[in-house]
Amino acid sequence: MSPDDFPPGSVWLVGAGPGDPELLTRKAARLLECAEVVFYDALVGAGVLNLAAPGAVLIGVGKRSGRHSRDQATIDRLLVEAALAGKRVVRLKGGDPSVFGRSNEEVAALAAHGVTVRICPGVTAASAAAASAGISLTLRDEVRALTFVTAHARAGESLDLDWPALASRRSGLAIYMGRAAAPEITRNLMAAGLSGATPVLVVVNASLATERVIRGKLSALGFLVRAVSNADPTLLLIGAMADPLRAAPGDWLERSQLPREVASRVPRSQVT
C-alpha cells in the first residue's frame, strides 16, 4: 500500500474528472485507494469518494461563494499539516487540477514547507461535455482554436475578460461556471462582433445521471440557462462546433447533396 510514487508525507493533487466515477483515470483510482487522508471539493461526488480505502479520512473542503481566498488559505494549511503528520494525502479536485483548479497555489504552499507534491491529470469538464453532446470541441477548418474561460467573478464584480479576443473568428469557447453570467456573456460577445446566431450548447452535470444538454443560439443563451439551477455545474460551449448538424459534413457525402453553405465548408482537399 505504499508504492514508490506515494510515500508517507507526500501529497497528490488528483483530477477527479467530471463526475462519473468511471471517468477517473486508472492512476487516480489507484492513488485514491492508497490515500490515508482525502481532501475533496464540493463537486466531487459520493461515487468517486467510494473508491477510497475504507479506513481513509475524507474531508470536504468545498468553498463558499465570495470567500474563496480565506478558504484557500485554510485548505493550504490543512494539506500542509496532514503531510507533515506523515500521511499519504490526496487532494481531489473536480475535472483536471490544472484547469481553473488553483493547483499552483496548493503546490506552492506545500513546496514552501518541503512537502513532495505531484499532480495526476484528469478529464476536464469541457471534454466530458463534448463527449456527452456527441460533438468535437474543434473542427478541422472552422474551429481551429478553443478557449477555456471561467465566468466566475468575485462577488459584485463584472467579468474582466478580453471579449474581442474571445469573439475571434474560427475559434470556439468553453465557458466554465457560466450559468449566472450568461446574459453578460451574450451581451459582451455580441458587442465584440459574434453573431447572435452562433450555436450554443449548455451542458449541465456532464457525465452524471442527471446530465442535460440544451441546444440553442447565442442570442437566446440567457433564456436557455433559466431552468438550470445555480448549484449544478454548467458548461457553455459557444461556436460552430456546438452545432452537431453543421459540424457533420464528411467524406462520404457527395457535394451535390449538400446545401450551399455546407458545401463551401467541405475541406479543400476533397473539393479539388
Next chain:
Amino acid sequence: MSPDDFPPGSVWLVGAGPGDPELLTRKAARLLECAEVVFYDALVGAGVLNLAAPGAVLIGVGKRSGRHSRDQATIDRLLVEAALAGKRVVRLKGGDPSVFGRSNEEVAALAAHGVTVRICPGVTAASAAAASAGISLTLRDEVRALTFVTAHARAGESLDLDWPALASRRSGLAIYMGRAAAPEITRNLMAAGLSGATPVLVVVNASLATERVIRGKLSALGFLVRAVSNADPTLLLIGAMADPLRAAPGDWLERSQLPREVASRVPRSQVT
C-alpha cells in the same frame, strides 16, 4: 462481455490519454477490454493496446503527414464496415477525442450509416503536460483564459491563425504539435505584441518514461525545440503560467519577502 452501453455493431470513440496507460480512464479501459476490433492512432502506444482483450483485432490507422484527408476517408470507411459487420468497435485516439481529434468526421460517417456511436472522453495532452511540469494551466488573476491551438498546417501552407487574439493579455496558450512551427509561432506572437520574455515550457512525450520538460522564454523558443525530434509529440505552453516560480505566490508568503514584481501580483484579497 456485452454491457448495455456496448452492443455488437456499435462504435466507441475512446480517448487514450497522453500515453501512460495509467492515464486512461477506467471507462476507456473497460471499453477496450470489451472491444472485438480496435482502430488506433500512431501515437497510441503498446502499453495502452495491451489492455485490449487477447482475441481483439488491433488495426493501426496512423496518418501520414500531408495526406490526412484521404486517410481520414479510409478510416471512416473501415469503422463503418467493422460496425456493419456486427463487431464491437473501439476507435482509440490519443488524448481526448474532442480536442484536435476530428471525431466529428467519424461520428458523422457512422451516423450516416445508422451506426450507434458514442464518445468516451480522455485526458488531453495539455493537462498531462501541466501535471508533469507541476504547473497550473490557469492562474487566478493572471491567466484567466487558456487557448488550445494546433500548429499543424497542410504541407507547404503557413499557419492561418488569429495571432492578435492568441496574444491576448492575461491568457495562456497550449499549442499542440508545435515543434516544426516554433519559429513561425514566435515571430507571429511577438509581432502581435507578446513579449519575448513570456515564459515557455516545451513538453515532449508527456506522461511517458521518455518525457522531457524544457523551460525558457518565447524569444528562444526556436532554439529550445531544436533538440526535439519531429517524431515525438510536443506541446508548447506559453504564458505566465508556464513559469513555476512566477506562478507561486501563495497565502503563506509575507508580502515583505517578495520582490516587487511578485508582490504586485499577490491576489488583491490578500493585499488589503
